[in-house]
Amino acid sequence: MKKLTSILIGLAFLFSANFSLAGDVQLYHDKAGWQDWWIETFDLDSNNSYEITPFADTSSFQATVRQSLRADPPGLFTWWAGYRMKDMVDAGLVEDLSPIWDKYIAAGEVSPDLAKAFQFDGKTYAVPSLIAFWPMYYNKLVYAELGLSEPKTWEELESNFEKIKASGRTPVGQTIEGRWPAFIWFEEFLIRSDPDFYEDLVEGRAKYTDPQVEEAFLTWKSWMDKGWMDDGSAAFGFTTGDSMNNSFSKGEVVHMLVGTWFASTVTGGGIKEGDEWGYFVLPNKNASLPPSVIFEAGPIMVAKNAKDKDAALDAIDFWMSEAASAKWTELMFFPPHNLNAGLPGGEVGELVKEINEGGYRQINRYWEATPTEICEAAVDEISKFVLDPTSYKDVMENLQTLADNYWSNN
Amino acid sequence: MNFNKDTNQAYLYIAPAVILVSLICIYPIIRTFIMSFTDNDGLNPANFIGFDNYIKLFLDPNYIIPIKNTIIWTVLATVFPVAIGFLFAYSIQFLPRSNFFQILIYIPATVSAAAAGVLFGFILDKSGLFNQVLALIGFEHLNRDWLFRAPENTYSMIGAYTWQATGINMMIFLVGLQGLPKEPMEAAKIDGAKGFTLIFKIVIPMIMPYFVIASLLALINSFRIFDSVWVMTMGGPGRYSETLAVTMYREGFIIFDLGYAAAVAVLISLVGLVFSYYYLKSVLTKEDVS
Numbered sequence: 021m022k023k024l025t026s027i028l029i030g031l032a033f034l035f036s037a038n039f040s041l042a043g044d045v046q047l048y049h050d051k052a053g054w055q056d057w058w059i060e061t062f063d064l065d066s067n068n069s070y071e072i073t074p075f076a077d078t079s080s081f082q083a084t085v086r087q088s089l090r091a092d093p094p095g096l097f098t099w100w101a102g103y104r105m106k107d108m109v110d111a112g113l114v115e116d117l118s119p120i121w122d123k124y125i126a127a128g129e130v131s132p133d134l135a136k137a138f139q140f141d142g143k144t145y146a147v148p149s150l151i152a153f154w155p156m157y158y159n160k161l162v163y164a165e166l167g168l169s170e171p172k173t174w175e176e177l178e179s180n181f182e183k184i185k186a187s188g189r190t191p192v193g194q195t196i197e198g199r200w201p202a203f204i205w206f207e208e209f210l211i212r213s214d215p216d217f218y219e220d221l222v223e224g225r226a227k228y229t230d231p232q233v234e235e236a237f238l239t240w241k242s243w244m245d246k247g248w249m250d251d252g253s254a255a256f257g258f259t260t261g262d263s264m265n266n267s268f269s270k271g272e273v274v275h276m277l278v279g280t281w282f283a284s285t286v287t288g289g290g291i292k293e294g295d296e297w298g299y300f301v302l303p304n305k306n307a308s309l310p311p312s313v314i315f316e317a318g319p320i321m322v323a324k325n326a327k328d329k330d331a332a333l334d335a336i337d338f339w340m341s342e343a344a345s346a347k348w349t350e351l352m353f354f355p356p357h358n359l360n361a362g363l364p365g366g367e368v369g370e371l372v373k374e375i376n377e378g379g380y381r382q383i384n385r386y387w388e389a390t391p392t393e394i395c396e397a398a399v400d401e402i403s404k405f406v407l408d409p410t411s412y413k414d415v416m417e418n419l420q421t422l423a424d425n426y427w428s429n430n
Numbered sequence: 431m432n433f434n435k436d437t438n439q440a441y442l443y444i445a446p447a448v449i450l451v452s453l454i455c456i457y458p459i460i461r462t463f464i465m466s467f468t469d470n471d472g473l474n475p476a477n478f479i480g481f482d483n484y485i486k487l488f489l490d491p492n493y494i495i496p497i498k499n500t501i502i503w504t505v506l507a508t509v510f511p512v513a514i515g516f517l518f519a520y521s522i523q524f525l526p527r528s529n530f531f532q533i534l535i536y537i538p539a540t541v542s543a544a545a546a547g548v549l550f551g552f553i554l555d556k557s558g559l560f561n562q563v564l565a566l567i568g569f570e571h572l573n574r575d576w577l578f579r580a581p582e583n584t585y586s587m588i589g590a591y592t593w594q595a596t597g598i599n600m601m602i603f604l605v606g607l608q609g610l611p612k613e614p615m616e617a618a619k620i621d622g623a624k625g626f627t628l629i630f631k632i633v634i635p636m637i638m639p640y641f642v643i644a645s646l647l648a649l650i651n652s653f654r655i656f657d658s659v660w661v662m663t664m665g666g667p668g669r670y671s672e673t674l675a676v677t678m679y680r681e682g683f684i685i686f687d688l689g690y691a692a693a694v695a696v697l698i699s700l701v702g703l704v705f706s707y708y709y710l711k712s713v714l715t716k717e718d719v720s
Contacts, residue, residue: 079683086472086686107686111473199666252667253556253578262557396685397492404668407579 044331046094047072047320049149050081057351064347065338068331089113093323095332098149101137101317102388103395108321109140115322115329116143117336124340129358137317137384146319147336151355152279154204154314154385155299155371157286159274162189170300174212177303181248184274192243193264193273194406196252200387202402203395204277205249207314207386209236212305215312215383222390224427228419237405237412239305244409252406257285265289268297277302279316280368283353299371301380312381316388391430397422459699466692476689483693496665496672499584500653503673506585507652510592512644515599520629522600523607532604536597543594547661550590551577554662577663580670587671591658595651599644606640607633639712646709653705654698674698 045068047058052074062070073094075081085097089108099105108114121144124130138146163169163180166187171177181191196202210218213235220226221233243249250273255263265282267273269289276282280299287293301313320339322332338344345358353364355372363369375382387395398419405415466483470476487493522531538546553559554576561573576586610633618632634641656675659665665672665680672680674694682691 079679082686083472083683089473107471107473113473196667199664251578253575255555262555393685393687396680400666400669403666404670407668407670 044068045070045096045328045335046326046332047096047098047335048075048081048085048094049073049098050075050078051098051149052076054352057348060351061344061347062335062338064343065335067338068335070335089323090325093326095326095328096320096322096335099146099319099321100388101146101319102384103391104388105138105146105319105321106140106391109145113324114145115324115333116145117147117322117333118142118144120147120333120337120340123337124358129342129360130340131359133382134317134357137315137388138319146321147339148317148357149320150281150316150318150352151357152281152316152318153301153355153371153375153382154208154277154279154316155301157268157276157278157282157297157299159268159271159291159296160298161291161296162187162271162274170298171303173303173307174305181243181246185247189271190250190267190273191248192250192275192277193254193268194249194252194277195254195256195264196399196403196406197255199399199403201256202252202399202406203386205240206236206402207383208277208302209239209305211312211314211383212302212309213239214306215309215381218383219389222384222386224423228423229416233416233419234412237409237416240405241409241412244406252403280371281354283366283368293366297367299367301371301375310381311378312383313375314385315382316385391426394422394426462692462695462699465689466696468689468692470688470692472686472688479689483690484697486690487693487697492669493674493677495669496674496677499672500655500674502581502584503588503655504649504653506588507591507595507655508645508648510588511595511599512641512648514592515596515644516603516634516641518596518600519603519607520633523604532600535600538594539597541594543591543657544661546590546594547658550587550593551662554586554590577671578667580668583663583671587658587662590662591652591655594658595648599648602640602644602647603637606637610636642712643709646705646712649705650702650709653701 047062047070049058049072051058055072055074058072059070062068062072075084085093085099086108088094089111090113093113099108105114117138121130121132121135125132125135134148134151135144137148138144158170162184166183168180168183171180184191194201194205207218210221210232214232217226217230217232221228221230226232240249244251250264254267254273257263257265264273264276265285266289268276268286269291276286283293286297291297301311304311320336322329322336326332340358342358342360345356346361348354349356349361349364353366353368355364355368356362363372374380383389386398390398401415401418401422404418405412465476467478467480468476469479469482518531518535522528522535525531541549555561556573556575556578558576560576564570564572574582577583614636615628615632618628623632654675655673656679659671659673659676660679663671665676675698678691678694678698681687681694
């Protein structure tokens with residue numbers, strides 16, 4: 021009996037020790053590589069302690085969060101913006117964070133434009149963990165060798181491609197590895213000719229069979245036919261020797277269109293940021309258009325049914341502060357969400373400055389801007405186009421069928 | 431039903447297993463079956479929608495490719511591992527150090543499908559080992575990105591799967607071959623049977639029950655193939671290498687149409703159940719005979 025009592029006391033002690041170690045605020049995220057940086061940033065919050073749980077696999081992360089939202093969700097969790105968070109908003113499972121936004125907007129510390137990526141019916145349901153733009157990465161060494169300069173017009177861009185091709189290199193790398201990257205060039209070709217049409221298309225007000233989509237596919241096809249783009253088979257990052265990123269660092273591929281979050285991977289490929297690689301935003305094909313750039317925001321949300329909801333809301337308040345934003349920018353090189361925090365250094369900082377000062381129109385990425393049901397099937401259809409560029413008419417029809425199926429029921 | 435002390439005790443012995451199997455297998459099967467008649471999305475309360483998910487499954491033209499690929503997988507990933515497994519078993523039984531070869535051929539079976547998928551991802555890459563070997567032996571013209579083009583990607587993945595699945599089949603056949611009576615073989619040899627005649631007319635008919643077991647096991651495994659495909663191609667590009675199990679995962683864990691994914695899961699399970707029935711029937715019949 022004595023033994024049993026000691027065991028029970030021991031177990032009780034162990035459990036109480038475990039509970040005392042657990043944080044006040046739980047954060048679930050699928051960016052396992054960011055774990056140390058989350059910890060370092062939230063360490064600055066003296067009001068709350070945190071239990072930060074990384075998930076290595078995105079699918080299991082999504083399944084866990086979705087299943088937990090009605091039962092025992094974490095206070096904070098990362099997600100994807102736009103339509104990818106809409107079903108949670110519609111189901112009333114995430115907290116309206118407008119009061120926190122209002123406070124920081126009133127103080128002039130955050131831009132109200134930033135909230136738009138997370139807004140539904142005038143309420144804002146998330147704060148940004150990631151802010152990224154989608155410029156063209158280019159290899160400065162090759163540019164210097166061939167005597168090229170950053171293109172300011174579509175004609176200059178294509179002229180650069182011709183010279184790069186003539187030098188035996190591939191002007192543009194593209195990949196459809198992992199399915200999702202297929203939308204990257206699709207959206208880019210659309211916004212370079214008609215960004216209003218793009219926004220109508222993703223919202224179901226325009227059709228995938230419209231001439232603007234055909235023009236986008238034909239431009240894409242002509243680039244592939246001319247050998248300006250590779251066949252899309254290369255892997256994205258470091259996985260294989262001939263991955264898009266590795267070919268870029270070797271100068272075999274001279275441009276890549278990727279989010280600014282890819283910067284550290286590019287530098288990790290062995291070429292120096294600023295001296296050897298840089299950014300430019302693609303010029304418009306329709307020269308009369310104002311400059312624009314694809315924008316991506318990754319949200320942090322608060323679960324309505326979380327036990328630690330009040331602490332989580334307090335944590336969001338901290339996250340929006342200058343201190344948290346400055347630390348996050350320092351660690352991640354992301355543009356800051358708090359305007360008082362300084363811009364990141366390097367190429368990203370220069371780019372953000374150019375976008376802010378140049379009055380660029382910021383256009384939501386296709387992945388978040390269109391309903392998930394359409395997007396997930398669309399990337400496979402667009403992949404079929406990359407595999408066989410002559411199939412664009414079939415692809416357009418199939419995309420419209422997907423859109424019709426969704427919009428007729430929603 | 432007549433309960434006495436002995437039968438009660440027997441029920442008690444099997445109770446833990448029954449409870450565990452019920453909790454871990456039967457309950458999820460029932461839940462999945464019920465879910466397949468709903469519009470469950472993991473967020474909102476599910477509504478009963480009758481057979482809509484099944485009707486969608488059979489009418490959606492997008493499912494022609496996964497069904498076609500699943501059939502290709504089922505046929506080829508059964509035929510090759512079983513046939514090659516038998517050939518290895520038959521050949522190495524005569525070798526002096528057969529244990530060494532048994533281990534060598536069995537080792538791939540101990541590697542997880544995901545790890546093997548990553549490995550073959552590198553091997554079958556455009557600049558991978560497979561293309562290098564082809565170039566080395568003068569077949570450079572055959573070089574391609576084996577996982578990027580259809581239907582090469584499906585056949586390449588079946589090749590990778592065969593590398594993994596052959597070992598277990600070889601073991602099944604070795605057991606069968608070792609248990610064969612020597613007299614009919616010797617009699618056949620005296621009558622002049624040798625080579626393929628001996629294999630096809632004497633050996634294979636005698637170990638036919640082992641062929642049935644190996645084939646049914648391979649059928650069950652290949653019909654529900656997921657991990658190898660997901661790791662190597664994610665069913666792409668353009669869904670060209672998707673199998674039904676990948677469809678189920680994609681609908682369930684990417685699009686979160688859990689009701690629809692459950693309908694696909696039920697279809698896969700029903701076919702697997704038919705194979706399993708014949709598998710168990712043949713195993714149990716064999717045990718009854720012995």
